[in-house]
Amino acid sequence: MKIDSFDPPMRILMGPGPSDVHPRILEAMARPTIGHLDPEFIRMMEELKQLAQYAFQTRNEMTMIVSGPGSVGMETCFVNLVEPGDKVIVCQNGVFGGRMKENVERCGGVAVVVEDEWGRAVDPGGLERALEANPDAKIAAFVHAETSTGALSDVETLVRIAHAHGCLTIVDAVTSLGGAPLKVDEWEIDAVYSGSQKCLSCAPGLSPLSFNERAMSIVRNRKTRIQSWFMDLNLVLGYWGSHEKRAYHHTAPVNALYGLHEALLILWEEGLENAWARHSDNHHRLRNGIESLGLSFIVPERERIPHLNAVSIPEGVDDASVRSRLLNEFGIEIGAGLGPLAGKIWRIGLMGYSSRTRNVVCCVNALKEVLS
Amino acid sequence: MKIDSFDPPMRILMGPGPSDVHPRILEAMARPTIGHLDPEFIRMMEELKQLAQYAFQTRNEMTMIVSGPGSVGMETCFVNLVEPGDKVIVCQNGVFGGRMKENVERCGGVAVVVEDEWGRAVDPGGLERALEANPDAKIAAFVHAETSTGALSDVETLVRIAHAHGCLTIVDAVTSLGGAPLKVDEWEIDAVYSGSQKCLSCAPGLSPLSFNERAMSIVRNRKTRIQSWFMDLNLVLGYWGSHEKRAYHHTAPVNALYGLHEALLILWEEGLENAWARHSDNHHRLRNGIESLGLSFIVPERERIPHLNAVSIPEGVDDASVRSRLLNEFGIEIGAGLGPLAGKIWRIGLMGYSSRTRNVVCCVNALKEVLS
Numbered sequence: 001m002k003i004d005s006f007d008p009p010m011r012i013l014m015g016p017g018p019s020d021v022h023p024r025i026l027e028a029m030a031r032p033t034i035g036h037l038d039p040e041f042i043r044m045m046e047e048l049k050q051l052a053q054y055a056f057q058t059r060n061e062m063t064m065i066v067s068g069p070g071s072v073g074m075e076t077c078f079v080n081l082v083e084p085g086d087k088v089i090v091c092q093n094g095v096f097g098g099r100m101k102e103n104v105e106r107c108g109g110v111a112v113v114v115e116d117e118w119g120r121a122v123d124p125g126g127l128e129r130a131l132e133a134n135p136d137a138k139i140a141a142f143v144h145a146e147t148s149t150g151a152l153s154d155v156e157t158l159v160r161i162a163h164a165h166g167c168l169t170i171v172d173a174v175t176s177l178g179g180a181p182l183k184v185d186e187w188e189i190d191a192v193y194s195g196s197q198k199c200l201s202c203a204p205g206l207s208p209l210s211f212n213e214r215a216m217s218i219v220r221n222r223k224t225r226i227q228s229w230f231m232d233l234n235l236v237l238g239y240w241g242s243h244e245k246r247a248y249h250h251t252a253p254v255n256a257l258y259g260l261h262e263a264l265l266i267l268w269e270e271g272l273e274n275a276w277a278r279h280s281d282n283h284h285r286l287r288n289g290i291e292s293l294g295l296s297f298i299v300p301e302r303e304r305i306p307h308l309n310a311v312s313i314p315e316g317v318d319d320a321s322v323r324s325r326l327l328n329e330f331g332i333e334i335g336a337g338l339g340p341l342a343g344k345i346w347r348i349g350l351m352g353y354s355s356r357t358r359n360v361v362c363c364v365n366a367l368k369e370v371l372s
Numbered sequence: 373m374k375i376d377s378f379d380p381p382m383r384i385l386m387g388p389g390p391s392d393v394h395p396r397i398l399e400a401m402a403r404p405t406i407g408h409l410d411p412e413f414i415r416m417m418e419e420l421k422q423l424a425q426y427a428f429q430t431r432n433e434m435t436m437i438v439s440g441p442g443s444v445g446m447e448t449c450f451v452n453l454v455e456p457g458d459k460v461i462v463c464q465n466g467v468f469g470g471r472m473k474e475n476v477e478r479c480g481g482v483a484v485v486v487e488d489e490w491g492r493a494v495d496p497g498g499l500e501r502a503l504e505a506n507p508d509a510k511i512a513a514f515v516h517a518e519t520s521t522g523a524l525s526d527v528e529t530l531v532r533i534a535h536a537h538g539c540l541t542i543v544d545a546v547t548s549l550g551g552a553p554l555k556v557d558e559w560e561i562d563a564v565y566s567g568s569q570k571c572l573s574c575a576p577g578l579s580p581l582s583f584n585e586r587a588m589s590i591v592r593n594r595k596t597r598i599q600s601w602f603m604d605l606n607l608v609l610g611y612w613g614s615h616e617k618r619a620y621h622h623t624a625p626v627n628a629l630y631g632l633h634e635a636l637l638i639l640w641e642e643g644l645e646n647a648w649a650r651h652s653d654n655h656h657r658l659r660n661g662i663e664s665l666g667l668s669f670i671v672p673e674r675e676r677i678p679h680l681n682a683v684s685i686p687e688g689v690d691d692a693s694v695r696s697r698l699l700n701e702f703g704i705e706i707g708a709g710l711g712p713l714a715g716k717i718w719r720i721g722l723m724g725y726s727s728r729t730r731n732v733v734c735c736v737n738a739l740k741e742v743l744s
Contacts, residue, residue, distance in 0.1 A: 003423065003640070005396070006416045006633050008406045018626060021405040024377070029627060030402035033393040033575055034380045035705045044378045051375065067577060068440040071602045071622040102601050197623055203405055205439060205577065205625025227599050229474050230443050248710065250443040251569055253577025254390060255401060256628055261378050268375070333407045338620065 011327070012354065014363055015335035016147045016308060017175065018197035018204045019351035021259075025202050028262035029255045036252040044261055045240070045252075051264035052208045055177055055200070055272070056192060058184035062216050062233070064240040065260060066193070066207040067253050070174040073193030073207025075103055076231040077170045080211075080219045081139060081191060084108030089130050089140040089167065091122040091158070095148035095338045096172055100141045107227065112137065118341060119310065121303040122153040124161055131165035140167045144182065145175035147198075148338045150299045150310030150347065152180060156187040163188065168215060174198060177208065178267050179279045179307040179351055190215040196256075199279065199307060201352025202263035205256050263352075279307045282355045286348065289364030293371065298345055307355055309348040310341070314371075319343045322370050330366040383699070384726065386735055387707035388519045388680060389547065390569035390576045391723035393631075397574050400634035401627045408624040416633055417612070417624075423636035424580045427549055427572070427644070428564060430556035434588050434605070436612040437632060438565070438579040439625050442546040445565030445579025447475055448603040449542045452583075452591045453511060453563060456480030461502050461512040461539065463494040463530070467520035467710050468544055472513045479599065484509065490713060491682065493675040494525040496533055503537035512539045516554065517547035519570075520710045522671045522682030522719065524552060528559040535560065540587060546570060549580065550639050551651045551679040551723055562587040568628075571651065571679060573724025574635035577628050635724075651679045654727045658720065661736030665743065670717055679727055681720040682713070686743075691715045694742050702738040 013020045034041050053063045066073045078100070082088060086109040090100045093116035104111040112134050114126045122142050131137060140162035144155050155171055162169045171192045176182050179199030184192055191211045197204035211219070211233070219226075219233050226232040230250065238247040267275055283306035290297070290311055298310045313319050319336065323346070326332045335347035348363065385392045406413050425435045438445045450472070454460060458481040462472045465488035476483040484506050486498045494514050503509060512534035516527045527543055534541045543564045548554050551571030556564055563583050569576035583591070583605070591598075591605050598604040602622065610619040639647055655678035662669070662683055670682045685691050691708065695718070698704045707719035720735065 001422060001426070001640070003419045003637055005400065005637060006403070006419070006630055008403050008416075008630070009410075009412055010404055011406050011410065013405065013407060015407055017623060018405050018407060021627070026402040026404070026627075028377065030398040031378070031380050032382055032398070033385065033390050033569075034383050035385060035387055035390060036576065038381075038383065038699070038705065040381055044380075047375045047378070050373060054373070068444065068602070069622045069625065072440065072444075075600065075602050099601065106597060106599050106601055195623070197405075203625065203627040204408065204623040205628055225478060227478050228447065229471065229478055230440070230447050250441045251389060251567070251576040253441065253575065253625075253628065255393070255398075255575035255631075256577055256625065258378055258380070259627075265375055265377060268373070327410070333410065 010331055012332045012359055012362065014349050014354055014359060015333045016347045016349050017351060019201050019349060019354040021203055022201050022266060022353040024266060025259045025262045029203065029259040031258055033254050036254055037246060037248065041254065042246055048257060048261050048264065051261065051268055054268055055208065055264055056184045056210050057182065057186065058210050060210045060212050063210040065257060066209050067250060068207060069205055070193065070195030070207045073195065073209050074099065074172060076209060077191045077193055078103035078107050079226055079228045079231050080233050081168065081170065081215060082107040082109040083222055083224050086139065087112060087134055087137045089114060089127065089134065089137050091116065091127055091142040093120060093122050093149065093151055094118055094143065094146035096143045096146060119149045119151055119298040121151050122158060124154065124157045127158055128161050131161065131167065137167055139170060141170040143172040145180060145305040145308065147175045147308055149341065150305050150308045151303050152305045155189065159187050159189055168218065175305060175308055178275055180305065181276055184210055196260050196263065199352045200263045200267060202260050203256065205253065206260050279350065279355050282350045282357065282360055283307060285357060285360045286350060286364065289360060293368055307349060307351045310345045311348060313344055313346060317371065325370045326366055332363055332366055382703055384704045384731055384734065386721050386726055386731060387705045388719045388721050389723060391573050391721060391726040393575055394573050394638060394725040396638060397631045397634045401575065401631040403630055405626050408626055409618060409620065413626065414618055420629060420633050420636065423633065423640055426640055427580065427636055428556045428582050429554065429558065430582050432582045432584050435582040437629060438581050439622060440579060441577055442565065442567030442579045445567065445581050446471065446544060448581060449563045449565055450475035450479050451598055451600045451603050452605050453540065453542065453587060454479040454481040455594055455596050458511065459484060459506055459509045461486060461499065461506060461509050463488065463499055463514040465492060465494050465521065465523055466490055466515065466518035468515045468518060491521045491523055491670040493523050494530060496526065496529045499530055500533050503533065503539065509539055511542060513542040515544040517552060517677040517680065519547045519680055521713065522677050522680045523675050524677040527561065531559050531561055540590065547677060547680055550647055552677065553648055556582055568632050568635065571724045572635045572639060574632050575628065577625065578632050651722065651727050654722045654729065654732055655679060657729060657732045658722060661732060665740055679721060679723045682717045683720060685716055685718060689743065697742045698738055704735055704738055
């Protein structure tokens with residue numbers, strides 16, 4: 001066995017995530033590890049909670065960081081809120097809505113899927129009709145920014161409709177947090193999760209999560225036991241909940257949390273509105289460049305995620321060879337399509353630290369060269 | 373809100389984990405992030421798998437790294453192997469056996485708990501009797517090194533007994549891997565999980581895991597669906613399983629895996645036998661020091677985990693104030709007792725990079741000063 005230390009190549013990450021990790025964050029993750037119950041670490045967790053509340057625009061006491069990737073954040077929402085037999089309306093306009101349906105079913109719930117076209121925002125009318133047809137539904141779940149297609153949905157409206165029908169809401173904000181407006185309290189989202197590796201520009205592996213009081217009261221008053229020990233928020237709260245008395249639940253990913261602390265601090269220093277504006281500006285720059293190459297977007301302009309651009313692959317162009325040339329000749333990673341969109345689109349991300357003018361210029365011109 | 377970058381204090385980590393992270397590992401985690409489907413990353417994952425196979429002493433094809441802490445490794449074993457109604461014998465001699473029981477029940481299984489005294493190894497006779505009384509048991513589960521008490525059990529014998537009764541075995545090797553002999557293939561362990569933050573001296577947050585063919589055939593031939601989407605090995609295998617064709621399942625914690633790659637490489641360079649000998653040597657040094665202070669161990673000598681030393685707190689000594697003085701005056705973290713052992717023991721870890729002569733000397737003399 002001949003194995004050396006791993007020396008990763010220098011890439012520009014312009015796929016669907018991870019995005020480029022800011023050097024300050026890389027440096028933070030390399031600081032000396034301390035104990036997960038060290039008083040200094042507990043103080044850092046308090047700050048992390050405040051910074052996450054800022055990013056989510058919420059005062060929810062139950063705002064914390066799940067010790068796993070976004071998929072664990074998603075599953076944490078479903079296992080805590082869905083009891084066997086519960087009916088959940090899932091709006092599906094891409095891969096991640098499908099994953100939500102899987103989660104509902106694995107919790108013993110009944111998923112009612114409202115299908116939308118892949119590449120379009122969730123249609124509020126479809127949700128409304130599903131709620132009317134299913135007055136016994138308990139929860140409505142939808143994805144804010146559908147990473148698999150590049151479509152951004154109007155979460156504020158969807159939540160309002162769900163609440164008008166007495167439903168709790170679960171929102172996937174993995175790709176939206178920090179890149180596009182998301183206002184958890186103002187929009188009255190009940191449960192929301194995100195990921196560290198998109199617009200926060202942190203290394204992958206963590207999932208910021210927030211539950212409001214309405215969601216927490218469901219967790220506390222369940223009739224059945226939560227099927228996951230690791231994700232049971234009643235237990236996790238012993239560690240993340242109260243500042244004064246932290247009890248061991250699991251060993252927190254200490255260095256990864258250093259990184260997320262730094263990532264959220266960078267976002268706070270920049271200011272959410274400025275970060276949203278930067279993502280939007282660079283989206284427009286990229287759009288101009290992409291269109292100048294004669295390429296087109298699959299999502300209608302008003303429904304696009306600014307920082308995740310789904311571009312149609314022109315007829316006769318070999319998907320894999322273009323991506324591979326971009327990677328090997330230019331060090332640029334862009335994303336492939338998933339599921340039914342595999343081979344049909346490229347996904348060009350401009351998230352967090354990757355959302356920079358020079359990356360736009362670099363990517364558009366490299367693509368021009370490869371396609372010529 | 374006034375928040376700065378987090379600057380952790382320099383500690384010597386001599387608790388039950390995390391242990392001190394080797395500088396090479398800290399440096400590895402700070403390398404530039406690349407995509408989780410980047411060909412170079414896939415190549416690194418292949419090496420990681422080989423290195424984990426070496427550490428576990430197994431050729432199991434299904435050897436991988438779970439993207440979460442040891443508790444997720446544990447839950448991954450149970451949700452994949454336990455179906456509703458399955459009877460599982462759980463040997464409990466500390467906190468982590470109790471967590472196994474919780475896992476069995478949350479999977480809809482029936483846990484038959486064989487209780488052993490906290491601070492003692494699991495009694496093979498007790499397992500034997502439980503198996504005789506429960507011929508319908510499907511699985512037997514036990515903890516190799518019980519971190520909450522410092523007791524090391526004879527896994528080889530326990531597995532042999534379980535197999536003689538037709539039971540599959542799940543072994544918790546969170547604290548043993550890399551610190552004490554563990555031979556997955558030779559001992560015929562069916563499913564085993566560990567953690568990154570103990571004798572591997574990596575940052576917390578990852579769980580190496582290995583299933584043999586017998587365990588995998590159970591996963592593949594289940595009658596019911598695995599209740600967790602994230603932990604369903606049938607799905608995870610799409611990403612970790614075959615070298616040629618990796619499919620997206622979740623976004624791997626890229627930088628954390630750089631760190632574990634380096635950690636396992638360091639272990640491989642040192643050699644497992646040498647690492648075991650080092651942990652054993654430093655244990656003897658610590659034992660001499662501890663006994664010279666008039667302190668005693670709660671675990672009988674033959675049953676001790678070499679690198680996790682449970683020491684009785686002398687009558688009249690204030691637990692918290694001793695630990696707090698060690699931390700604040702000497703920068704040394706030692707662990708408190710858990711559950712019924714809270715306030716009764718200290719847990720002094722000498723794991724991985726923390727297992728060094730100078731740490732032993734430092735800890736014993738600091739303790740001497742604080743207790744005088």
